[in-house]
Amino acid sequence: MPTGSDSGCRRFEGRRRHSAQKLQEEIIRQAGRGSVGTRNEVRLVAGLAALLLVTVGLDIAMGGSVVLVLIQIAVVIAVAVAIVWLAVGRRKLERERFRSQMIAEVGTVMSGALDYELALTELARLISRRLADWCFIFILEEDRSIRQLAAAHVDMERQSQAWELLYRYPLDPDRPEGPAKVIRTGRSDFQPQVTEDLLRAISANDENLELLRALKLRSSMVAPLVARGRTLGAIVFASAESGQVFTRRDLELAEEVTARAAITLDNARLYARLRGTERELRTSRDQLQAIVDGVADAVTAQDPSGKLVYANDAAAALLGFERADQLLAADLAEVMGRYDLIDPDGRHFPLENLPGRQALSGEDPDPVLIRYRNRATGTESWSLIKATAIRDESGTPVLAINVVEDVTVQHLRELRQRFLAEVGRVLGSSLDVDETFPQVAELAARQLGDWCSIELLEPDGSPRTVGTAHVDPEDSPLAQELLRRYPLTSASYLRRPLGAAELVQKVNDADLAAVARDPEHHALLRQLRPRSSMTVPLIVRGKTLGAITVLTAESGRRLTEDDLALGEELAARCALALDNARLYRERSRIARTLQESLLPPLLPELPGLDVAARFRAAGEGIEVGGDFYDLFELGDAGWAVAIGDVCGKGTRAAAVTALARYTVRAASMRHEGPSQILGLLNEALLRQQSDRRFCTVLYGQLSTNGAGPEFRFASGGHPLPLLLRASGGAEVGIPGTLLGIVSDPELTDSRVALDAGDAVVLYTDGVTDAGAPSRIWTAQELAAAVGSPYGLSAADVADRMMTAALETTSGEPRDDIAIVVVKVPDDLAAA
Amino acid sequence: MPAPADSVNVAAMSVGWETSERDDGYVVELTGELDISSAASVESRLMELEKRKPARLILDLTRVSFIDSTGLSMIINADGRARKRGSRLTIVSGEGVPRRILRTVGLEDRLDVIGELPAAGS
Numbered sequence: 001m002p003t004g005s006d007s008g009c010r011r012f013e014g015r016r017r018h019s020a021q022k023l024q025e026e027i028i029r030q031a032g033r034g035s036v037g038t039r040n041e042v043r044l045v046a047g048l049a050a051l052l053l054v055t056v057g058l059d060i061a062m063g064g065s066v067v068l069v070l071i072q073i074a075v076v077i078a079v080a081v082a083i084v085w086l087a088v089g090r091r092k093l094e095r096e097r098f099r100s101q102m103i104a105e106v107g108t109v110m111s112g113a114l115d116y117e118l119a120l121t122e123l124a125r126l127i128s129r130r131l132a133d134w135c136f137i138f139i140l141e142e143d144r145s146i147r148q149l150a151a152a153h154v155d156m157e158r159q160s161q162a163w164e165l166l167y168r169y170p171l172d173p174d175r176p177e178g179p180a181k182v183i184r185t186g187r188s189d190f191q192p193q194v195t196e197d198l199l200r201a202i203s204a205n206d207e208n209l210e211l212l213r214a215l216k217l218r219s220s221m222v223a224p225l226v227a228r229g230r231t232l233g234a235i236v237f238a239s240a241e242s243g244q245v246f247t248r249r250d251l252e253l254a255e256e257v258t259a260r261a262a263i264t265l266d267n268a269r270l271y272a273r274l275r276g277t278e279r280e281l282r283t284s285r286d287q288l289q290a291i292v293d294g295v296a297d298a299v300t301a302q303d304p305s306g307k308l309v310y311a312n313d314a315a316a317a318l319l320g321f322e323r324a325d326q327l328l329a330a331d332l333a334e335v336m337g338r339y340d341l342i343d344p345d346g347r348h349f350p351l352e353n354l355p356g357r358q359a360l361s362g363e364d365p366d367p368v369l370i371r372y373r374n375r376a377t378g379t380e381s382w383s384l385i386k387a388t389a390i391r392d393e394s395g396t397p398v399l400a401i402n403v404v405e406d407v408t409v410q411h412l413r414e415l416r417q418r419f420l421a422e423v424g425r426v427l428g429s430s431l432d433v434d435e436t437f438p439q440v441a442e443l444a445a446r447q448l449g450d451w452c453s454i455e456l457l458e459p460d461g462s463p464r465t466v467g468t469a470h471v472d473p474e475d476s477p478l479a480q481e482l483l484r485r486y487p488l489t490s491a492s493y494l495r496r497p498l499g500a501a502e503l504v505q506k507v508n509d510a511d512l513a514a515v516a517r518d519p520e521h522h523a524l525l526r527q528l529r530p531r532s533s534m535t536v537p538l539i540v541r542g543k544t545l546g547a548i549t550v551l552t553a554e555s556g557r558r559l560t561e562d563d564l565a566l567g568e569e570l571a572a573r574c575a576l577a578l579d580n581a582r583l584y585r586e587r588s589r590i591a592r593t594l595q596e597s598l599l600p601p602l603l604p605e606l607p608g609l610d611v612a613a614r615f616r617a618a619g620e621g622i623e624v625g626g627d628f629y630d631l632f633e634l635g636d637a638g639w640a641v642a643i644g645d646v647c648g649k650g651t652r653a654a655a656v657t658a659l660a661r662y663t664v665r666a667a668s669m670r671h672e673g674p675s676q677i678l679g680l681l682n683e684a685l686l687r688q689q690s691d692r693r694f695c696t697v698l699y700g701q702l703s704t705n706g707a708g709p710e711f712r713f714a715s716g717g718h719p720l721p722l723l724l725r726a727s728g729g730a731e732v733g734i735p736g737t738l739l740g741i742v743s744d745p746e747l748t749d750s751r752v753a754l755d756a757g758d759a760v761v762l763y764t765d766g767v768t769d770a771g772a773p774s775r776i777w778t779a780q781e782l783a784a785a786v787g788s789p790y791g792l793s794a795a796d797v798a799d800r801m802m803t804a805a806l807e808t809t810s811g812e813p814r815d816d817i818a819i820v821v822v823k824v825p826d827d828l829a830a831a
Numbered sequence: 832m833p834a835p836a837d838s839v840n841v842a843a844m845s846v847g848w849e850t851s852e853r854d855d856g857y858v859v860e861l862t863g864e865l866d867i868s869s870a871a872s873v874e875s876r877l878m879e880l881e882k883r884k885p886a887r888l889i890l891d892l893t894r895v896s897f898i899d900s901t902g903l904s905m906i907i908n909a910d911g912r913a914r915k916r917g918s919r920l921t922i923v924s925g926e927g928v929p930r931r932i933l934r935t936v937g938l939e940d941r942l943d944v945i946g947e948l949p950a951a952g953s
Contacts, residue, residue, distance in 0.1 A: 626900070645900065646900075647900035647901065647903065647904050648867075648900065648901060648904070649867075692904070692907075692908065692911075693904070694900075694903070694904065694907065696935075696936055715937075716937075717935065717936035717937045717938070718935075718936075719935055720935075735934060735935060735937050736937045737936070737937030737938065737941060738903075738936040738937055738938065741907050741941075742941060745937065746937055746940070765935075769897070769899070772864075772896075772897040772899075772928075773864055773896035773897035773928070776897070776928060778931075814899075815899065
């Protein structure tokens with residue numbers, strides 16, 4: 001051992017202020033390096049050898065026995081050998097003790113610190129105190145860079161010197177020598193003598209080299225931190241001022257310490273990672289739990305057997321449990337058995353079609369909308385159910401996560417809106433409640449309950465069932481029988497002058513008895529087993545005119561206050577429709593009466609002439625039109641015929657129509673020509689300043705002189721008459737100005753002599769414009785459409801005109817149509 | 832002075848409305864049906880235009896496919912307002928339905944009716 005006792009003593013001296021423990025460490029350290037014990041042994045052996053030589057020399061000089069001398073030598077050698085052997089054994093023992101103690105301390109240091117970085121720093125300090133002057137620890141990071149984790153020297157000042165070096169020159173992983181190489185290769189590097197060449201090889205540049213030189217490295221060992229076959233870093237053991245030269249044995253210890261540290265480091269890292277992962281897991285699990293527990297939607301997880309393994313509070317509440325754990329403990333089949341599952345079309349929904357089951361069977365299910373009806377209470381809720389499968393590595397579903405969104409409120413609202421819209425559509429389709437109310441009853445039976453009937457009070461006070469429906473009459477002969485024979489609404493209810501809505505959530509036999517009209521009815525009702533019922537009055541203008549009754553039976557539904565509110569809304573709409581129908585009937589009656597008052601109720605019979613008239617109101621006939629015609633006797637002068645069209649519709653137009661018609665009648669009494677009559681009408685219309693309405697009128701006079709019938713006429717802006725003859729038809733006359741606009745209308749009399757078989761057709765523009773604008777008839781086309789009037793009656797001609805006009809329309813004619821035909825019999829002499 | 836926005840309100844009418852400005856006033860070209868459903872809105876738009884006091888308003892009906900009594904009434908009223916104002920309402924009837932209707936009701940010679948759109952300034 002080359003380490004001199006001097007240096008050991010100096011070091012010893014220099015550390016007097018160290019604590020007793022440090023002192024002890026120093027002794028152990030010295031022992032570890034084999035300095036103390038070995039030195040004493042050598043001295044002892046040397047002393048013995050010297051003694052032996054002195055004894056042998058003295059014996060020889062004194063001429064003593066050689067044999068004795070030899071024995072003495074042998075004894076001395078034996079003693080010496082024994083001493084040396086003992087000494088070696090003791091050293092070995094001490095080294096072993098030191099080694100064990102070192103490893104134990106490494107273990108303590110490595111497992112004592114909270115994290116491995118701190119532990120390794122502690123380890124470096126331990127090594128610098130016990131095994132080497134310097135200790136550096138390098139860690140291989142995940143990005144393959146090398147991080148200098150620790151540098152330790154017993155002298156703190158020198159330690160900072162090392163840190164400076166390390167910080168200034170991070171270790172290049174590709175450096176050919178030193179820790180980089182060890183980390184790369186995973187093999188120790190043993191340099192008993194640190195040479196200038198080595199320093200150059202591990203230094204980055206001249207400055208780095210200077211700093212390295214300043215460390216005064218003497219001997220070095222670099223051992224890899226290897227665990228589970230992976231190099232995690234390296235520990236550098238270096239001697240400097242102690243002058244220690246490392247041996248293979250030192251290397252072994254260094255490797256052992258390093259290996260021990262590596263395992264601890266690996267474990268620490270693994271543990272740290274595990275703890276991190278666990279923490280993340282726990283955090284995410286906690287977060288998930290918090291989220292899932294907190295969401296309003298019900299969330300459940302099912303294992304492949306269908307068993308619930310997780311449920312949040314909302315899921316528990318949805319299925320009638322207070323807490324999630326109660327639901328998890330319950331028998332799922334039993335729980336589901338409490339509900340009827342119904343699809344949006346009202347059909348039974350099979351459990352195996354639930355998305356969760358499908359997800360578990362490997363499908364990717366679509367969300368489904370399901371109605372749950374609690375069999376016991378009859379309450380219903382709507383849920384939108386989505387399910388996703390959680391799969392293992394092989395793709396096999398191991399869990400199905402169900403998210404059940406309670407959409408009852410939205411869905412009921414939507415259904416109600418849809419229902420009311422549908423009711424509105426039905427009620428709007430016709431004014432005839434006998435046509436619409438049966439459809440409304442069907443809708444109500446589907447929406448609200450299994451049964452619905454609508455009863456109306458007849459004017460004599462007797463009830464009449466106008467609409468009655470069962471949700472599925474084909475399935476229920478009982479329903480058909482009952483609906484055929486009895487109204488649902490009780491007679492006594494209908495007798496009330498102003499009924500209030502009634503809801504019976506749970507119908508009992510007394511209720512049935514009260515409703516039943518006779519014992520047989522009662523028996524039928526019992527068979528029906530009604531659950532809930534409600535009756536809402538149809539109130540029109542403060543008077544009950546009927547009622548709607550809804551009854552639930554086989555569905556088990558229990559009607560709620562919400563249903564009652566919907567029923568009342570339904571009733572309000574039906575009542576409005578009822579009122580509208582009555583108003584409409586009234587109005588069309590008035591319109592018809594008024595219109596009739598503007599037209600002659602019966603055409604007079606004209607001697608020797610055949611006359612016919614046709615009138616058709618456009619639309620539904622609730623508006624009084626502006627068309628009119630008239631045929632009246634002019635005393636000796638013959639007959640007057642007039643046809644006219646007042647601008648617009650409605651009562652104001654009707655007033656002008658009446659004015660025109662009676663003015664023409666009155667003016668005709670003056671025995672003047674047609675243009676004068678129209679002139680008088682024009683003045684009358686202009687005087688009537690309240691309304692800027694104009695009208696077009698064709699006025700004519702039919703007279704018979706010796707030569708035969710003659711038609712004198714004038715047009716006030718009105719389509720000219722058609723003269724139909726066997727030879728063909730055409731417009732006749734001269735156009736004039738419409739009446740009521742200008743004070744000097746152009747009105748010109750025309751005159752045509754009529755032959756046997758001729759027909760004169762007067763018409764309003766409703767005929768030509770019936771199919772406008774896609775088809776507008778010209779007079780020539782109309783004449784051609786009717787053809788020869790021979791063999792036709794006036795009525796035939798009028799009908800042909802009407803038919804021609806109507807065939808150009810796709811629906812209703814655009815305007816009122818009025819036609820007056822005057823026909824001269826084919827055989828004039830015969831007439 | 833910009834012409835009134837042409838697209839506004841037109842969608843609600845069964846008749847199309849197109850305005851262009853001339854030296855002496857405006858040309859309003861109507862398309863479609865001048866009937867009970869459109870006459871009132873055409874009339875109110877014409878009255879808006881009349882507020883600008885044009886010397887002449889030309890109502891081009893060449894592309895009008897139908898005129899009912901309400902449409903006629905609208906034309907007559909517009910003519911009446913123009914006369915009262917001392918300005919001129921010209922109807923371009925074309926040769927189709929509007930001309931025939933105007934002739935039937937005897938307005939062809941009563942109103943300022945022409946067959947074709949006159950050149951500017953004429």
